[in-house]
Amino acid sequence: MKTNFLKFVLPMAVVALGLTSAMSTNAMDKSSEELAPIMGWKHVSGPNPCERVQVCSNSGNFDCTTPDGEQLYAKPISTCLTPLKRNVQ
Structure with missing residues (x-):
């Protein structure tokens, strides 16, 4: 039971972490466009x-x-x- 739970939840957690990282990197790129004059x-x-x-x-x-x-x-x-x-x- 514990092994099945880890096999199901761990890949979803990794995907969620990757999506969150990608979205934060994209937001950083957009904010860096408006730099100093x-x-x-x-x-x-x-x-x-x-x-x-x-x-x-x-x-x-x-x-x-x-x-x-x-x-x-x-x-x-x-x-x-x-x-x-x-x-x-």
Whole structure:
């Protein structure tokens, strides 16, 4: 009786633990998307390919742009390639 109980309950407990862990990891990924503001850079010609413009939130559905409408980008190393977003237009 005890062996049958363990054979039935133990796999269900392992599955429940796995599902709980997966859901908490997914929630952590979503909360990390809204990090600190990111400096927005625009493409320019010259020795430095990027110029600092303004801070973008990088969360939202609207493009982060300069006042004249140019798209702003994140600058991970030396080139600005990743377009930034913001919450308000």
